[in-house]
Amino acid sequence: MYNHNAPAQAELPSARQLLRSTLIAAATATALLITVVLPAEYAIDPTGIGRVLGLTEMGEIKEQLAAEAEQDAAGANTSSETIALVAPGENVAPLAEPQPTAIVEQPAPVVVEEAAPATPLWRDEISITLSPGQGAEVKLTMSEGATASFSWESNGGPVNYDTHGDGGGRSISYEKGRGVDSDSGELTAAFKGNHGWFFRNRNSADVTVVLRTDGEYGQMKRVL
Amino acid sequence: MFSIFSGWASRRSGLALCILMLALIGVSGDALAHAVAQGDKGYIQEISGVNLVSFIYLGAKHMVTGYDHILFLFGVIFFLYKMQHIALYVSLFALGHSTTMLLGVYFNIGINSYLIDAIIGLSVVYKALDNLGAFQRWFGVQPDTRAATLLFGFCHGFGLSTKIIEYDLSPDGLVPNLLAFNLGVEIGQLLALSAILIVMGYWRRSPSFMRHAYTTNVAMMCAGFMLIGLQLTGYFVA
Numbered sequence: 001m002y003n004h005n006a007p008a009q010a011e012l013p014s015a016r017q018l019l020r021s022t023l024i025a026a027a028t029a030t031a032l033l034i035t036v037v038l039p040a041e042y043a044i045d046p047t048g049i050g051r052v053l054g055l056t057e058m059g060e061i062k063e064q065l066a067a068e069a070e071q072d073a074a075g076a077n078t079s080s081e082t083i084a085l086v087a088p089g090e091n092v093a094p095l096a097e098p099q100p101t102a103i104v105e106q107p108a109p110v111v112v113e114e115a116a117p118a119t120p121l122w123r124d125e126i127s128i129t130l131s132p133g134q135g136a137e138v139k140l141t142m143s144e145g146a147t148a149s150f151s152w153e154s155n156g157g158p159v160n161y162d163t164h165g166d167g168g169g170r171s172i173s174y175e176k177g178r179g180v181d182s183d184s185g186e187l188t189a190a191f192k193g194n195h196g197w198f199f200r201n202r203n204s205a206d207v208t209v210v211l212r213t214d215g216e217y218g219q220m221k222r223v224l
Numbered sequence: 225m226f227s228i229f230s231g232w233a234s235r236r237s238g239l240a241l242c243i244l245m246l247a248l249i250g251v252s253g254d255a256l257a258h259a260v261a262q263g264d265k266g267y268i269q270e271i272s273g274v275n276l277v278s279f280i281y282l283g284a285k286h287m288v289t290g291y292d293h294i295l296f297l298f299g300v301i302f303f304l305y306k307m308q309h310i311a312l313y314v315s316l317f318a319l320g321h322s323t324t325m326l327l328g329v330y331f332n333i334g335i336n337s338y339l340i341d342a343i344i345g346l347s348v349v350y351k352a353l354d355n356l357g358a359f360q361r362w363f364g365v366q367p368d369t370r371a372a373t374l375l376f377g378f379c380h381g382f383g384l385s386t387k388i389i390e391y392d393l394s395p396d397g398l399v400p401n402l403l404a405f406n407l408g409v410e411i412g413q414l415l416a417l418s419a420i421l422i423v424m425g426y427w428r429r430s431p432s433f434m435r436h437a438y439t440t441n442v443a444m445m446c447a448g449f450m451l452i453g454l455q456l457t458g459y460f461v462a
Contacts, residue, residue, distance in 0.1 A: 003357040003366055004303040006434050011305040013425045021422045028415075040281050053277045058267050065266040160270060178394045179272040202270060 064133065122151075122212035124220040129208045130159070130201035138211055139165075139196035141218035142189035148215035150197075151184035155210070157203035167193015186215070194223070265391050274397035276404040283408020286387065288416050292344045292451055293380055297413065298420055299351030299444055300373055302437070305428070313373050314417060320377015321384060322406050328385025329393075329402055337386045338459035344383050345451030347376035352445035356438065384409065 013021070039050020043059030050056040128136045140148055142165075158179040165172050172190050177183065179202075189195045195217075201207045213220060261269055264282055271278070287293055300317060304310045327333070350372065353359065360366050393401060427433055 003360050004355070007305045007428055012428050015429070018422065018425045018429075021418075021425070025418060025422055032415075036281060040278075040285075054275060055277060055281060058278055058281070061267045061270050062263055065262045065270070069262055160272075176269065176392075178269070179396060200270065202272075 060133075068135070121214065123214045125210065125212045126220065126222065127208060127210045128199065128222070129206055130199065131206050132201055132204055135198060135200040135224060136209070136222065137196065137198045137224035138220065138222050139194035140187075140213060140220055142187075142193070142195050142216065144189055144192045146216035147186050147188045148195075148213055148217045149184075149186050150211065150213045151182070152197065152199075152209060152211040153182035154180075154199075154207050156205060156207035157201070159207060159209060160200040160202055162198040163187065163196070164198065165189060165191070165193055165195030167191060167195075194221075196220075196223075198224070268391045268393060272394040272396045274400045276400060279401045279404035280408035280411065283405035283410075284412030284415065285408075286384070286405075287409045287412030292341065292348065292383075293413075294416050294420070295348050295444060295447060295451075296344070296351060296376065296380065297417060299348060299355060299441070301417070301420065301424070302351075302355050302441065310417075310421070313370070314413065316370055316374045317377040317380070318410055318413065320374045320379075321381035321409070324378045324381030325384040325388070325406060325409070326381075326402060328382050329388050330399075332389065333382070333385065334389045335382050335386050336459065337383070337390065338455045338462065340379065340383045340386055342452045342455035342459070343379045344376075345448050345453075345455060347379055348448030348451060349445050350376070350448075352441045352448060355441045356445075 035047055035049040036053070036055060038059075039045040039053070040055040040058045041062065043050075043056050043063055045051055045056045045059075050059070126138055128138070130136055142148065158181045160176075160178045161180060161183070162176045163174040165174070168191060170191050170193065174187065174190075174195075187195055197211065199209050264285070267278075268282075297314070297317065300313050301310050304313060328335075354367070354369060354372065388402070388405065427436075
């Protein structure tokens, strides 16, 4: 402290000033906690201000993601067992019927149908209706290096998506997107497992996602 | 933040900081089945478009919970008593970090987050040594503290921009969201600064201030060294 002088008393705040500052700070902190921090972190919004500011939505999304991650962690064992059922080299082994994960949300109606022979372009087509905030996952059982072509579109509003795969304790995200109406292309499996799409509706109304696939895969199934 | 200040006057403050930082090492995330990030990052990846209030909040939160920025700020105002001096130095720091944060994100300059965080740790060590008068004793010169504050502000800004790039912001509404985030950083800085100033106000009035000032700066330096070690280890391990 060779380069600093002790402060003169006159330069320091008075005891009264300090006490007042402390009270203001405590009041400000309490107000911010209730109106801003609790809505944004836990979706707890006693005053309703958080909703107006859009912060309660942040808290809701965080809570939802945390709950889903917990379900994923709980369901991780079952999905790896499912993959283990597939004998080596047997790509098209019938897999167990997809078990809808125990979620609070009611699963939307699923329609899986074989494409008509007249239009051999796509092998499978699935139509999923998503309510606001709802997510859905469709996976293809694929062996390493297998390629599937796909095309999907969202009707009623854009969706967020994550093209990803998991299997044998590995997981990968190929591509993510926000607010996208449609996508198409080819998906090449990085390893043996389930590869596909996670869709999420962040609109305020229902959307319907139609996904069509073709190529080297065993089975299409809806996981979530 | 308050745990830092509750025990700062004692020699245990360094230890308390060590424990706090070790606790923070464990904080990570990610890597679940459909690779959905959680918390702030997860939220950011779910939204698109202009969300000003949300980004102001996230900016403020980043600053208030960013113990490295707070520690540097604490060092900067340690021996500043007059409001106009505090205002000058804090503005220099804000100018520095705003510039590099905005440029860094806009031009997507991603510096390795471990390296930039190690430099932020270095800025804490530097400021502690500066407060102790070490540069005068050792080298007989006093480096310009204003220039140093601005320079380290640039470094802290790159730390912020690197974090934002990791957040993977949507290109939709990027610039307004970024400006909102920056505004939030300033609000968070003012909130943190107010809390620091109040606690320091009480402390400076007590006769023990000058007696403990030395130890406190040494403790701060210790925390800075530990940040450097923590981040460099992360750089080589991760």
